[in-house]
């Protein structure tokens with residue numbers, strides 16, 4: 108079926124660029140191929156256009172994507188395109204015209220070309236919402252000097268020397284969740300997805316007020332009206348945004364699509380809920396060492412603190428919660444690896460990396476390149492949108508031997524001076540992005556995930572309630588399981 112879909116949109120089963128060979132198998136889309144084109148083209152200094160699939164008149168190739176299962180399967184669709192056209196190609200899908208890049212060296216190069224104020228593509232619906240309601244938002248939505256100014260401050264609070272302060276609040280929130288789940292041992296963990304959203308929101312809140320202050324006031328903070336229900340509102344924003352992803356937001360609004368009205372309601376609740384929560388947290392954070400106090404001490408105005416932190420709450424909710432679901436799924440599917448991870452913190456780290464390699468929350472990183480550039484020898488005009496295909500690069504045999512195997516040890520060193528056991532190109536799996544605009548929450552995410560997993564594994568074996576049911580990855584703005592994950596915890600003693 109799939110080959111028919113591709114053949115329909117691309118009669119030669121190949122590409123349109125002159126002189127470009129057809130690449131029928133994934134393994135042919137390798138680094139050496141890219142390097143050869145790059146060298147030849149750089150020597151000749153010629154303009155080479157990246158290959159692109161042939162589409163039908165008017166609808167382009169969007170129809171192929173719809174036939175493939177629509178936006179939910181975009182990562183697979185693009186994976187097939189890479190296998191067909193090579194590690195760098197161009198395609199217009201719906202309203203988005205982009206260069207797709209899956210080669211790890213070329214991906215690194217994109218970050219070198221991104222300029223002083225890197226720009227990425229934001230969901231159309233979110234931009235329209237901000238414009239309509241004059242909503243000033245946090246880091247993710249900022250550009251230029253404003254972004255750089257606040258990003259530098261947040262770098263020093265969240266990335267430099269942040270580990271020690273983050274450990275304690277992450278440990279406490281994880282301990283509370285494990286205690287709650289232990290009451291349901293041997294049974295299906297109730298409302299797993301919601302519980303993980305709640306956990307990741309609480310982790311951030313605990314870090315905002317600081318470890319000691321959270322320990323002192325945790326029950327009062329958990330009773331705050333703004334906190335109760337917020338994680339559900341954040342979850343709704345992502346559910347509703349994903350339903351609007353293939354249609355221009357202005358059209359959805361103009362034709363009064365119910366999905367647009369639901370999206371507006373969800374964002375209203377989440378943005379206002381998060382902003383009022385930040386104000387409610389201020390009295391608890393005073394005199395502590397949490398992020399809120401540190402932002403105010405660094406001279407960030409209260410109104411800017413509120414909008415930046417409100418967006419951190421939105422950004423933290425889905426990413427960590429969804430990654431944790433994949434970690435739990437992979438551990439439950441692989442009981443041997445689970446036992447090894449329970450004994451060895453090094454392997455536990457590998458578990459998180461493997462989960463993000465196989466199921467990157469954001470399977471496409473985006474950049475708008477400021478100037479004309481070259482990638483794999485192809486000319487990329489200034490202002491072009493580039494999408495880095497993490498799903499493809501993370502599952503390529505050229506980058507990871509036996510790529511579909513969940514093998515946490517692949518991230519261990521062969522010996523003290525050697526490379527990694529099962530990783531040929533570490534930059535083929537960059538789930539937090541790279542460079543100046545990479546994820547600001549990556550340290551926090553790393554600590555919160557390892558804390559929760561290590562506490563769970565210390566007390567329980569994680570098992571699937573329906574082991575025969577395969578779980579697949581679908582794209583709903585972020586990569587989520589295609590049906591709710593059902594787990595149970597079995598006490599070790």
Ligand code: HEM
Nearest residue numbers: 246247422423426427430469539540541544545546548552
């Ligand atoms: C496993 C968890 C997470 C993953 C996989 C993840 C992934 C990402 C990715 C891929 C980006 C874009 C990077 C780029 O374009 O180069 C990003 C940006 C961002 N993330 Fe995360 N993230 C996670 C957790 C968090 C958390 C916990 C927070 C907040 C505490 C957060 C806040 C942000 C913000 C604010 C940005 C925008 C940064 C900017 O534009 O300067 N993320 N994240």
